[in-house]
Amino acid sequence: MELGSIYFYPVKSTSGHEVGEAEVQPWGLAGDRRYLVVDERGRPMSAREHPIMLACVAEPDGDTITLTGPHAAALRVTPTSRRFTADVWGTPVEVTDCGDDAAAWMSALIGRTGRLAWLDDPTRRPVNPAYGLPQDRVSLADGYPLLLTSTASLAQLDTWVARTADELGEPPPAPLSMRRFRPSVVVDGADAPFSEDAWQRLRIGEVDFRVAKLCDRCVLTTVDPETTAKGKEPIRTLARHRRWDGKTWFGVNLIPDGTGRIAKGDLVTVL
Structure with missing residues (x-):
């Protein structure tokens, strides 16, 4: 058998990128799902309920990304210094807010109020202990790296x-x-x-x-x-x-x- 394809998704529930190679880190592929859109209560917003999120393409560049979509001009996002706690499928995770411009851009795309958040430290979120070891970590994917x-x-x-x-x-x-x-x-x-x-x-x-x-x-x-x-x-x-x-x-x-x-x-x- 051989590895036929590799994908990563900079912002959870948005469009992904197919790449020829990738760096495996303890919490997943480098750059994968380090960003997340949350609602007013800090809960994830997903393409399950908002399929238009799949029309968003996020191009990573170091510790920032550029968002493109069908509704507005491209936006370069730089995380702020403000942190808040998101409820990531029942687990409280401290994340970094990406600012009002990114929030407005995402809200306009989705048609509901949302904020873009960045997981600056992926060691914060453990894997479900029923299926992993105490040291296992995951970024903002559903549950596993x-x-x-x-x-x-x-x-x-x-x-x-x-x-x-x-x-x-x-x-x-x-x-x-x-x-x-x-x-x-x-x-x-x-x-x-x-x-x-x-x-x-x-x-x-x-x-x-x-x-x-x-x-x-x-x-x-x-x-x-x-x-x-x-x-x-x-x-x-x-x-x-x-x-x-x-x-x-x-x-x-x-x-x-x-x-x-x-x-x-x-x-x-x-x-």
């Missing part, structure tokens, strides 16, 4: 989705984009679809990872990342084939056991 998916699993899902459409008398669907699943790393050449379900440890290039858990999927996967339009797939079909414990599953969450660079084409070995 990296998400791995495989092209073999997506190919199987595409087959299932096409079968569902045929059974319901719907037009043949286009293949799903892997971007819907917002992975960090995508593996090519797995010997079987969903073989990653059984992996416990793996190595990508020279960096080792633990598999924390399988990834349960939400309605964000039903939003086309290119058009921000909502549909029924892939959740409709995943629920027929990959539903247990009241959830649907695609991909696995990873925790690094080391640091270093990974690159497209790197060997992927199950340990």
